[in-house]
Amino acid sequence: MSARLQTWLWIAQRGSAMVLAVCVSVHLVTMVIAVRGGLSAAEILARTQGQLAWLIFYSVFVVTVTVHAVVGLRAVLGETLGWRGWLRDLCLGAFALLLIIVGARAVLGVFGAGQ
Amino acid sequence: MSDLHVRIWRGDAEGGFSAYQVPRQESQTVLDVVTYVQRQLDATLAYRFACRVGMCGSCAMTVNGVARWTCRTHVSKVIDDQGALEIAPLNHLPIVRDLVTDMAPFFDQWAAASGQFSGAKTRHDDFATVPPDSPARRAIDAAIECIGCGVCYASCDTVAWNPAYLGPAALNRVWTLVQDARDTATLDHLRAVSGDAGCQACHTHVSCAERCPKNISPTVGIAGLKRALTKATLKGQL
Structure with a gap:
């Protein structure tokens, strides 16, 4: 992998961290308010399903989580286990795909497209 | 003043610490201690220094676990209550011999x-x-x-x-x-x-x-x- 691409990955991780700071805050505050308000899971889903805003919000959340986690894990594997090279990056690419698929299923569940 | 109990790394990466007794002196630096050992106790000790006044950067070693320039590090600043001093080569660099690393x-x-x-x-x-x-x-x-x-x-x-x-x-x-x-x-x-x-x-x-x-x-x-x-x-x- 070229140094240029490695730099782009680093920038993507910093950028995704900024977006995640907002997403995590919104998610946690919303959950706390909803749960303390006495809403059940079914009642929460009834409010999110069909709402385009929540679809966009959680789609952004899943994409940024995927970018941030995979790039961060890449550094952790290299520095902690000494695992570097194309095989590590290939495995991380597969892990990114897994996160996107699992995340997309959850987002579609919140939006109600799977109903 | 009581003697210093000094442990100095000897050998290459597979080496170990050797113990020495060094007379304590006022305003004594860690480099003074190493020099005493080399000149008075064991002439085979290898270490590196040049200017002795903090300009050349050649005398850095690991002193009680911390990398320091030894010519400007007073013993009084780094010894513990028992007067123990452990001196090793710098981390992350190949050891040539004793306190000398390949820079x-x-x-x-x-x-x-x-x-x-x-x-x-x-x-x-x-x-x-x-x-x-x-x-x-x-x-x-x-x-x-x-x-x-x-x-x-x-x-x-x-x-x-x-x-x-x-x-x-x-x-x-x-x-x-x-x-x-x-x-x-x-x-x-x-x-x-x-x-x-x-x-x-x-x-x-x-x-x-x-x-x-x-x-x-x-x-x-x-x-x-x-x-x-x-x-x-x-x-x-x-």
Whole structure:
């Protein structure tokens, strides 16, 4: 992998961290308010399903989580286990795909497209 | 004054500590202790020093677990209550013998980081005018007094985890060049410090700044390089 691409990955991780700071805050505050308000899971889903805003919000959340986690894990594997090279990056690419698929299923569940 | 109980690393990487008794003296430095052992107790002890006044950067060692310049480190500052002193070679560098490390990997990183000045002027041109109070010149002033002792390199966790990492000293040097109005190879410098082994590998642990005997903060320079690298990358210059 070229140094240029490695730099782009680093920038993507910093950028995704900024977006995640907002997403995590919104998610946690919303959950706390909803749960303390006495809403059940079914009642929460009834409010999110069909709402385009929540679809966009959680789609952004899943994409940024995927970018941030995979790039961060890449550094952790290299520095902690000494695992570097194309095989590590290939495995991380597969892990990114897994996160996107699992995340997309959850987002579609919140939006109600799977109903 | 009672004797010092000194343990000194002997041999190569597979070696171990040997114990010595050294008379305690007033205003005694760690380098004085090592010199006493070599001249009075065991002439085969290998260590490195030159100026003895904190200018050359050649006498750095690990003293009670911390990388220090030994010529300017008073024994009273580092011994524990029992008067014990443990002296070892610098971390993260191959041990040649006893307290002598091979500094080649450290200085090779300066070359790999493009730590050389590139100017456009010749001796026939007029002097460049650099305002002393300009932000760039001030940034250089804060970073330029590095003596190449390797203390920051030996103290850096990232160097331990990522042997290809250029290290605080080399990156600090490049930071002074990127800030230098006379240097014409800024993008080449940034290209050299990009990637997994470059400035973005720094975790900002600040060990380099804490341990630097010249009170330089390579962390500040590395943060500056990250900003410059990000801007140049986003502008498509690299």
